[in-house]
Amino acid sequence: MASGKIPYKLILDESEIPSAYYNVRADMKTDHRPILNPATMQPVSAADLSPVFCDELVAQELNDRDRFIEIPGSVREIYKMFRPSPLMRAYRLEKELNTPAKIYYKYEGGNTSGSHKLNSAVAQAYYAKKQGLKGVTTETGAGQWGTALAMACSYFGLDCRVFMVKVSAEQKPYRKAVMETFGAAVTPSPSSTTRIGKKILQETPDTTGSLGCAISEAVEAAVTTEGYRYVLGSVLNQVLIHQSVIGLEAAAALAKYDEYPDIVIGCAGGGSNLGGLMAPFMGDRLAGKRAPYFIAVEPASCPSLTRGVFAYDFCDTGRITPLAKMYTLGATFIPSANHAGGLRYHGMSPILSQLYHDGYLDEARAVPQKAVFDAATLFCRTEGTLPAPESAHAICVAIDEALKCRESGESKTILFGLTGTGYFDMRAYMSYNDGSMSDQIPSDEELAAGLSALPQIPEALR
């Protein structure tokens, strides 16, 4: 154990980067239900998935046996450029809040891609290269995942084709430019480069695109191009496996100072960040050891855990992917255009969903966006890091929990995930700063519309 005052930045040595990912599925009491082929309503096999995904990633997707999955040496070498990421002690925030709580946050936004997504992108690019592939395709909305993948592909000399939702490509030309600087080919979606894109353009020439459409184009491009596969940045089991490095590093850094969290808080859109941050601590819970209280934070405008249902649904708004059992608002649900930042996915990682359903993930809390930006502003003025709106959801709840400690006098240890930088979200900050931002909470009727479109599943598989 290190001695003396706990520093502001708890940074592990490069030699302490985990040597293996932790796969929480191996320890889950109720494993989540299989992914279904929507055409046959049968569980998908590795053979079904291999035309779309890299072989090793298919194996990880379906792996519910191996507790640890070795991190390849080449991936660890790349990680050394930006990992271990700092675990920060929020001394100044604690003082500002006048709380006896001890607040820690794991900061994943310090790399050029600006978020935790790079952790999985590097692994996915490596496995694609190892398989001898020529390139990968993906979709991106806000751009975090596309940027991370573009970087990862540049490291491994892999082609990278990104279908970027047209309106995002137009509103965020700089995000697009970052990807191109890393050598990626970025195509605004829908495009005339795919069959499905042409069809959509023919039917709705004025469309500004959607994530569902971009996914469809990316999948089509992958399966119709020799030597290509499709990759995805959240939701999937494989992504949660890779993101476990966040939690493993956090646990190791805290242990050096004899610290252990009482509360773990993460924002949850697709679930990869929270899934990664809480992984080793959830392992403790599942093993019956001391464990923290887990809180998933979601936007009130896209409340899949707090107001959705636990059911089989399509993973994409285009309704072409396999079906997963998860908390969902219905694949057709689209959050208000007023909603800033990410966390706009209609569903939630099947792993997180099952853990929540079974009571291991203790709580989900939905927060309105003005409160989120209040927290973001307080945070950046005291801690000096401008958070992504996504990350600020976790900050908001961390502050609430710290204020509860002030009331109760308890000195709880709070750990939250600061997933990314807000550099590319200044449009949202501007609307907050000028007072034009509003909270937009879907009505029960709006939610009912999304849920009414859930696919029909045979009784035995529900």
Place this chain on the structure above:
Amino acid sequence: MASGKIPYKLILDESEIPSAYYNVRADMKTDHRPILNPATMQPVSAADLSPVFCDELVAQELNDRDRFIEIPGSVREIYKMFRPSPLMRAYRLEKELNTPAKIYYKYEGGNTSGSHKLNSAVAQAYYAKKQGLKGVTTETGAGQWGTALAMACSYFGLDCRVFMVKVSAEQKPYRKAVMETFGAAVTPSPSSTTRIGKKILQETPDTTGSLGCAISEAVEAAVTTEGYRYVLGSVLNQVLIHQSVIGLEAAAALAKYDEYPDIVIGCAGGGSNLGGLMAPFMGDRLAGKRAPYFIAVEPASCPSLTRGVFAYDFCDTGRITPLAKMYTLGATFIPSANHAGGLRYHGMSPILSQLYHDGYLDEARAVPQKAVFDAATLFCRTEGTLPAPESAHAICVAIDEALKCRESGESKTILFGLTGTGYFDMRAYMSYNDGSMSDQIPSDEELAAGLSALPQIPEALR
């Protein structure tokens, strides 16, 4: 000394943040000439400067005796949130270049302000607060300095008024929004909030503003507002003093691994980054010890060291400030609009200028901007960090020196400064990526025009 392989990131403990700044002037053989009052042509005194600058900063500006200036405890506490900054070993770049050279870079862009400017901003805000001031004013062009100052003021509860060149405020609304998020009041310049601003608007209603005009407004606002002073982010001696933390940390981190640079490279606009990076190594040179070869890199479009003259000149294009003896292109020189990024100052830090004039700063090299962006692109694809265009000037020369080592077979140790992130410079990257960027090198005639406007100085003071 640490053992084993040198890591990718050489990071000191927080306890190893320097306890004192190094003031190279105390060791300079020829001190630079005094700053002159343009009205009287007499050296300015502390009393002359105190209505404009904070008292402690005036003392530092004029201090040529004290080798070390203690870093206040409150400043070190703030530094702990983002310092020591990482010293990176560029293993992947070395491999890409197939060079026997060992390349290190000190990365100062990891904090939210995105550049090294925060080092001085924190110190300046602290001294202002300590003096009991209410607020500070400044100007900003590209926005790095304004952002750094806004952050620093938010830490100390100090008002911050930033005059931002109007065209920049319009072209970079997100930069403006970051400053506002940190609580700064940002006024596009020229504005009707000052006498000089009103005058300029009256004479040239369509002006897009200039740094000279913004300086004039910031100074006027400071001297006419009770409890305010003006602060500046480069060029001045005080700023180089604060930036010495960069070099002190770099030297300490290298020493842990028994390393010492053979070459130190920094981009030079106003000179604060290179001045800070090279400070302790220049101390070695001035003490007659082993020292590196120093290279200042400037843009071919604004070549103050390589094509300017060493003479007294105004520090601002508005010609209202005191006169400093420095390398200059003439206060009226404006680089081509085509020139991307910073490094557009007509002059150069008087300290750097004198060291260059006396041969201690070994070389200045001017590089065209397309070569700079070639280097930036290669760098980000191999090292994973998107550099600011300013920083990429240093990268460009570091690569050239590493390639010379490949030719000669020498395994030199190269250290360069990576001053900032390129997140806010994507417009420039876009023009590079789409091929519309060009090199714009001023003709001899253009330079002669700027130099013909130098102020007349009495013989005895030249």
